[in-house]
Structure formats: structure tokens, C-alpha cells
Amino acid sequence: MPLPQETLAWLTEQAGVAPRNHSIWKEALTHGSMGEDIDYQRLEFFGDRVLGLAIAEWLYEQNQEAEGKLSQRLNALVSRQSCAHVAREIGLPAHIRLGKQARADGGLESDNILGDIVESLIGACQREHGFEVARDMVRRWFADALEGRAGRSKHPKSALQEWAAGNRRKPPEYELIGRDGPDHAARFTVRVSVHKVGEATGEGDSKQEAETAAARAFLAQYG
Numbered sequence: 001m002p003l004p005q006e007t008l009a010w011l012t013e014q015a016g017v018a019p020r021n022h023s024i025w026k027e028a029l030t031h032g033s034m035g036e037d038i039d040y041q042r043l044e045f046f047g048d049r050v051l052g053l054a055i056a057e058w059l060y061e062q063n064q065e066a067e068g069k070l071s072q073r074l075n076a077l078v079s080r081q082s083c084a085h086v087a088r089e090i091g092l093p094a095h096i097r098l099g100k101q102a103r104a105d106g107g108l109e110s111d112n113i114l115g116d117i118v119e120s121l122i123g124a125c126q127r128e129h130g131f132e133v134a135r136d137m138v139r140r141w142f143a144d145a146l147e148g149r150a151g152r153s154k155h156p157k158s159a160l161q162e163w164a165a166g167n168r169r170k171p172p173e174y175e176l177i178g179r180d181g182p183d184h185a186a187r188f189t190v191r192v193s194v195h196k197v198g199e200a201t202g203e204g205d206s207k208q209e210a211e212t213a214a215a216r217a218f219l220a221q222y223g
Helices: 005-015 022-029 041-062 067-077 080-090 100-104 111-129 131-141 143-147 156-166 207-222
Strands: 173-180 187-194 198-204
Touching: 005 022, 005 111, 005 131, 022 041, 022 111, 041 067, 041 111, 041 131, 041 143, 067 156, 080 111, 080 131, 080 156, 111 131, 131 143, 156 187, 156 207, 173 207, 187 207, 198 207
Parallel strands: none
Antiparallel strands: 173 187, 187 198
């Protein structure tokens, strides 16, 4: 099944160049739950390295900080939460090829899936268009985080990830501590903790919503 025209138009907007090899972009957008002989994992592996190089290059060009500070900033910017935030900002969920059950389980809200597919798209862009086009796409996607622009709020999980890195703490750890109600109306409770700082809890209709609420509560208390 070919990619929908609206997805091809969206990909053109993101990369600034129209897709030629549609199969590589289809692979980048396909989750394993589709039960097909392709999925995004290999491109995600590749795109993760391209993203790291693109961000590292930008930090080197724009900052005169010591290596340790640059490494902290890099780790925060390329984190799964940061990539998932980008995914939501660019409207990626509408174009992901996700199986019915995974969709019902909240896959389109999963930071893991969203972050992975951001990286797989970067990998596909590098493969088809080369590093310069992929780098430019990365810089557009991560511009607010890279340049510290005001006026757009960060996703709470992304903000907490950066807060922890900036304060030289280990990454936040999320733990599901409660699940109540029937499957069709379950309520989740998650605890987030940062080593030697503290913890907070949050609730939501999905695990992802509860994690977001917990991150928001943590930042309100300790941020």
C-alpha cells in the first residue's frame, strides 16, 4: 500500500525536498505492529547517529563551553523525550503506520515510538537526500530547544529531562505504581524520581498521560 498523498506532502514540507524513494519513507513510518516485513528500527538506529552528529556540530559552532557542558546539552537534546516532543510539534502521529491494537493501547502517545520514528525519519532523509538536507531538517525541528526561543512551552517530560541534565543529575525514572478501573476506562498512576532530588506522582487515562502529569508535578515542586 503506497503512502497517502497527504503524508507525501507532509514529508516534502519536513525535508524541504519531495520524496523520491517512497519505500524508504514508508519503512521509516512503519511500526512492527503492522505485521509487515519492514519496520522503522534499522533506520532509527542509523538516524540516531545522524541526529547526534547534527546536534553536536551545531553546539560546537554556537557555543564556547567546555566539553562537559556540551555533552550535557547534547544528551538532553537528543533524548527520547526531546525527540517525542519534536514529533508532537511537527504533527508526526497523524502519519505513523501503527497496528490496530498498538493504536488502541495508546501507541500514538508513546514517547518511545514517537522518539524512535523521529530518528528513523532523520535516517531516511540522510539516506535519500544526504547529510546537509538531514542536518537542515534537524535544525528546523530542534530550533526552539537549540536556540532557547521563548513563546513555545516544552513538553513536561522534555523539560524535566533537560532540567536533570542541566543540574548534573541522572535522567528521570518513571514507575507505574497504580492502575485502576476497567480496560476501557483505566486510570494510571506514575511516580517520577530524580536521584538525590525527589519524586512526584501523576495520574492519567494512559501511562503516557500519567508520566506527563508526574513530570509536570515534579517541575512545579523542584524546578
